[in-house]
Amino acid sequence: MxxxxxxxxxxxxxxxxxxxxxxxxxxxxxxxxxxxxxxxxxxxxxxxxxxxxxxxxxxxxxxxxxxxxxxxxxxxxxxxxxxxxxxxxxxxxxxxxxxxxxxxxxxxxxxxxxxxxxxxxxxxxxxxxxxxxxxxxxxxxxxxxxxxxxxxxxxxxxxxxxxxxxxxxxDISKIKSLNSFDSKETGAPKAKTETTKPEPDDKGEEHKAKVNKATKSKNKVELTHLEKIYWPDDKITKGELIEYYESVSKYILPYLKNRPLSLKRNPNGIKGQSFFQKDAGDNAPEWVTTAEIHSESNDKMIDYLVCNDKKSLLYIANLGCIEMNPWNSTVDNLDNPDYIVIDIDPSDKNSFDDVIDVALATKEVLDQAGVKGFCKTSGSSGLHVYIPFNKKHTYDEAKEFAHIIASMVNEKLPDITTLERSLSKRKKNQIYVDYLQNRIGQTLASAYSVRPKPGATVSTPLEWGEVKRGLDFHDFTIKNTLERIEKKGDLFKGVLGKGIDLDKAIQKLEVLQHS
Known part of the structure; x- marks a missing residue:
C-alpha cells in the first residue's frame, strides 16, 4: 500500500x-x-x-x-x-x-x-x-x-x-466516457473485518437472525431481458418464467414467507452456467427484506434474501433464479423447523415407478405412526414427502424422527433403497432416502417452484391417490400448474398447519418395531 x-x-x-x-x-x-x-x-x-x-x-x-x-x-x-x-x-x-x-x-x-x-x-x-x-x-x-x-x-x-x-x-470505443466522478457516491459495501458467533439466549436458541425489514416503496420491479430464452428446446423465455411466478404468487408465497432463501441463479437459462448465491449483496433494493444470519461452516455473517411479497418474488426471479429454495424454518425461529422432509432421491438407474414405490412405502410408515404426510414432485426425478412440525421441536429432533422413518422404509424396500449418502458407496440402482435434509440451512425447491429442467417442470403437490405407477413428473409444468391449483386448491396447505404429536408417533413406531 x-x-x-x-x-x-x-x-x-x-x-x-x-x-x-x-x-x-x-x-x-x-x-x-x-x-x-x-x-x-x-x-x-x-x-x-x-x-x-x-x-x-x-x-x-x-x-x-x-x-x-x-x-x-x-x-x-x-x-x-x-x-x-x-x-x-x-x-x-x-x-x-x-x-x-x-x-x-x-x-x-x-x-x-x-x-x-x-x-x-x-x-x-x-x-x-x-x-x-x-x-x-x-x-x-x-x-x-x-x-x-x-x-x-x-x-x-x-x-x-x-x-x-x-x-x-x-466495442468499448463506442461507449462514451463519463468524465466527472461524484466522489460523494459512497454507497459501497463495507466489509466486516471480524464476525462473532451469537451467544445463545435464555431459551437456549443458538441461531438468531437480524432481520432488516423492507421499506415501503411504490417503485415497480425493474424486469430485464424478458425475451431471453431460458429453455431453448421448449422456446420458453425468462418473461414467461416471471409471468408464471406472478400468476401463482399467492400460492407459493406462504412457503417462502419469512424464510431465508438460498439463491440458485441461471441467468442464461438452463443450458448456461448456474451458480449459488446466499448473500443478498449490496445491490438488493431497500424494499426487499433481508436477514443476517451467522454461518457456522465459514464463521461469517450472511445476508439472506427473504421473499415476503409478490414484488420480492419477481425481483428474485428477475435475477435468474428459476427455482426457489427456502429454509425449513423462519427467521423468527431459526432452530425450530415448520416441517420434516423425506427427500426420495433416485439414481440414474431407477425408474420413476421405483420412486413412487418408495413414496408409498413412506406413506405406509407414516400411516402406522398415525401421521399425515404430504407428497409433491421434486420437479425432477424425485419425490418429496413433508410432515408438519409447526415449530414444536428442534432440527435435531426432526432429523432423528426422519431417520427412523427412512430406516423403516429401507427395511421395507432393501433392494432399491439406501441411507448411504456417498454416491461412491451406493449400489448404482439404489434410491437414497435422504433424512439429512432436516438440518439447519438445508434447502429444497419449494412447492410450486419451477425447476431448471427440460420442459420447465414445477415442484407440484399431489393427492396421494395420484401417487401410483404411471405418474409422470414431466406432466406438471409452468404451462398448466395454475389451472391445476385453481381446480384442486392448494394441496400442500396442511404442511404449514398443526404439527404432529411427535412422542405419540414415536411410541407407535417403537411398538411396531418390537412386535
Whole structure:
C-alpha cells in the first residue's frame, strides 16, 4: 500500500495529478480511466488497502465473457486519483488525456459469490485470483482478475457469464466516457473485518437472525431481458418464467414467507452456467427484506434474501433464479423447523415407478405412526414427502424422527433403497432416502417452484391417490400448474398447519418395531 513508486515517477509541480496520501477508510469504489497517452489504453483501479490497486488494460474491459483482456499491473495510485480527469502535460510521465470512462462501487467475492472481507480480498489478490462484483454505469456484474503463471505483472481481466454479460462483440470505443466522478457516491459495501458467533439466549436458541425489514416503496420491479430464452428446446423465455411466478404468487408465497432463501441463479437459462448465491449483496433494493444470519461452516455473517411479497418474488426471479429454495424454518425461529422432509432421491438407474414405490412405502410408515404426510414432485426425478412440525421441536429432533422413518422404509424396500449418502458407496440402482435434509440451512425447491429442467417442470403437490405407477413428473409444468391449483386448491396447505404429536408417533413406531 505504498505510494513511493507513484510519487517517484511524477513531478507534482508540472502535473495536475494529485500527490495524494493513503486512504483511511475503504469505500470499495472502482474507476476505469480512458488514458490516451503514447498508446490508448484503459486504467482499471480498485480501492483496496488504502490505495487504488491499478492495472493498465490495453483493449479495455469487456462485458463479453469470451474476451480475456490483458491487464498489466502498475504502481498503486492514491485514493483521490479516483476522480481525476484532465490533461497530463508533455514531458510528464503518462502524458496525454485522461477521461473517467466508468466508475461505481464493487465488492470482492469468494468461489460461492459471497461477499468477503477486505483482508480476504488482499489474500486472494496475493494468490493471483480476485473475484469481484462491479456496479458501475458501463460495467456491471461479476469479473475475475487472474495473474498469469510465472508472471508478476501480467493478469487477465475476464467477465463472468451472468445476467449482465453480453454474447455480442463489445466495442468499448463506442461507449462514451463519463468524465466527472461524484466522489460523494459512497454507497459501497463495507466489509466486516471480524464476525462473532451469537451467544445463545435464555431459551437456549443458538441461531438468531437480524432481520432488516423492507421499506415501503411504490417503485415497480425493474424486469430485464424478458425475451431471453431460458429453455431453448421448449422456446420458453425468462418473461414467461416471471409471468408464471406472478400468476401463482399467492400460492407459493406462504412457503417462502419469512424464510431465508438460498439463491440458485441461471441467468442464461438452463443450458448456461448456474451458480449459488446466499448473500443478498449490496445491490438488493431497500424494499426487499433481508436477514443476517451467522454461518457456522465459514464463521461469517450472511445476508439472506427473504421473499415476503409478490414484488420480492419477481425481483428474485428477475435475477435468474428459476427455482426457489427456502429454509425449513423462519427467521423468527431459526432452530425450530415448520416441517420434516423425506427427500426420495433416485439414481440414474431407477425408474420413476421405483420412486413412487418408495413414496408409498413412506406413506405406509407414516400411516402406522398415525401421521399425515404430504407428497409433491421434486420437479425432477424425485419425490418429496413433508410432515408438519409447526415449530414444536428442534432440527435435531426432526432429523432423528426422519431417520427412523427412512430406516423403516429401507427395511421395507432393501433392494432399491439406501441411507448411504456417498454416491461412491451406493449400489448404482439404489434410491437414497435422504433424512439429512432436516438440518439447519438445508434447502429444497419449494412447492410450486419451477425447476431448471427440460420442459420447465414445477415442484407440484399431489393427492396421494395420484401417487401410483404411471405418474409422470414431466406432466406438471409452468404451462398448466395454475389451472391445476385453481381446480384442486392448494394441496400442500396442511404442511404449514398443526404439527404432529411427535412422542405419540414415536411410541407407535417403537411398538411396531418390537412386535
Amino acid at each position: 505504498s505510494l513511493t513508486k507513484y510519487k517517484k515517477k511524477r513531478n507534482f509541480k508540472n502535473t495536475p495529478e494529485p500527490e495524494g496520501q493513503n486512504g483511511k477508510e475503504n469505500l470499495f469504489r472502482f474507476v476505469v480511466q480512458r488514458h490516451d497517452a503514447t498508446r490508448l489504453h484503459y486504467d482499471f483501479r480498485l480501492e483496496l488497502d488504502g490505495v487504488l490497486k491499478s492495472w493498465a488494460v490495453p483493449k479495455g474491459p469487456s462485458m463479453n465473457p469470451e474476451d480475456k483482456r490483458l491487464a498489466v499491473e502498475v504502481e498503486d495510485h492514491p485514493v483521490n486519483y479516483i476522480d481525476f480527469f484532465g490533461i497530463i502535460p508533455e514531458g510528464n510521465y503518462g502524458a496525454g488525456t485522461v477521461d473517467v470512462w466508468d466508475h461505481g462501487v464493487y465488492f470482492p467475492v469468494n468461489e460461492d459469490l459471497e461477499k468477503i472481507t477486505e483482508k480476504e480480498a488482499l489474500k486472494a489478490l496475493k494468490k493471483g485470483e480476485l473475484k469481484i462484483f462491479l456496479k458501475g454505469k458501463n460495467l456491471e456484474g461479476g469479473f475475475v482478475l487472474v495473474r498469469l503463471k510465472n508472471d508478476e505483472k501480467n493478469w487477465l481481466l475476464i467477465k463472468h457469464k451472468d445476467e449482465f454479460s453480453v454474447e455480442s462483440s463489445f
